Amino acid sequence: MPAPGTGGLRPGQRGGPVTAGCHTGGGSAVATATVPRLALVGSPNAGKTSIFNALTGLHAKTGNYPGVTVSRFVGTCRVGADRYVVEDLPGTYSLEPISADEQILVDVLDGRVDGVARPDALLVAVDATTLRRSLGLLAQILARRLPTCVLVTFTDELARRQGSLDVDALGQALGFRSSR
Numbered sequence: 001m002p003a004p005g006t007g008g009l010r011p012g013q014r015g016g017p018v019t020a021g022c023h024t025g026g027g028s029a030v031a032t033a034t035v036p037r038l039a040l041v042g043s044p045n046a047g048k049t050s051i052f053n054a055l056t057g058l059h060a061k062t063g064n065y066p067g068v069t070v071s072r073f074v075g076t077c078r079v080g081a082d083r084y085v086v087e088d089l090p091g092t093y094s095l096e097p098i099s100a101d102e103q104i105l106v107d108v109l110d111g112r113v114d115g116v117a118r119p120d121a122l123l124v125a126v127d128a129t130t131l132r133r134s135l136g137l138l139a140q141i142l143a144r145r146l147p148t149c150v151l152v153t154f155t156d157e158l159a160r161r162q163g164s165l166d167v168d169a170l171g172q173a174l175g176f177r178s179s180r
C-alpha cells in the first residue's frame, strides 16, 4: 500500500506566479507517515495554488483522489530543519459540499478518504478584497479545531484599490497572533 499522502501520485509541475516565499522544498519521496501534513484550503481563486507553489517550489506530485476524478496535488516544504507535506485542496465557499471537489475537501478535512491522512494543520488562504465573503468558510474551518494559520492574500490588489486591512485587528478578532 502506498504511504499515506502519496498514493497514486506522480511527479509533475504546476504553473502560475508565486506570491510568497518560504522555502523551495522538493517533491521527492518522503516518509510521509512521520512528516506533519499541512493542507491549503480557501475559496476558489483565493491564492491557494500560488502559496502551494511558493512552499513546494513547484515540485508537486499530481494524481487523483481514490475513486473520483478530482485532481490531487501534494508537495513538500522545508522550514529550517522541519519538513512538511503540503496538500493543495480544491477551493470551496463552504464546508457544506455541493460538488465532488467540495465533497473531497470535506472528506479530507475529516480524515474520511482512504489512504489520505487527515491534515495535522491547515493553511487557509483568505482574499483581502473579498474578506467578508470568506468569513463564513473560515468559521466552518475553525470549527474543525485543527491548528490553523490564516494567510491573507491579494493585499496588493486591496492597496491598488485604495483599500486597507488592519491585519492585527483581524488577528485579534479571530484570536490569532498576526505577523507579516
Ligand SMILES: Nc1nc2c(ncn2[C@@H]2O[C@H](COP(=O)(O)OP(=O)(O)OP(=O)(O)O)[C@@H](O)[C@H]2O)c(=O)[nH]1
Binding pocket: 016, 017, 019, 042, 043, 044, 045, 046, 047, 048, 049, 050, 051, 090, 091, 092, 125, 153, 154, 155, 156, 157
Ligand atoms: N494580485 C494578486 N494575485 C494573486 C495573489 N495570489 C494569487 N494571485 C493570482 O490569482 C489567480 C488565482 O490564484 P491561484 O493561486 O490559482 O488560486 P487558487 O485558490 O489556487 O484557485 P482555485 O484552485 O481555482 O480555487 C492567479 O492568477 C494568481 O496568480 C495575490 O496575492 N495578489
Ligand SMILES: [Mg+2]
Binding pocket: 048, 049, 050, 088
Ligand atoms: Mg488552485
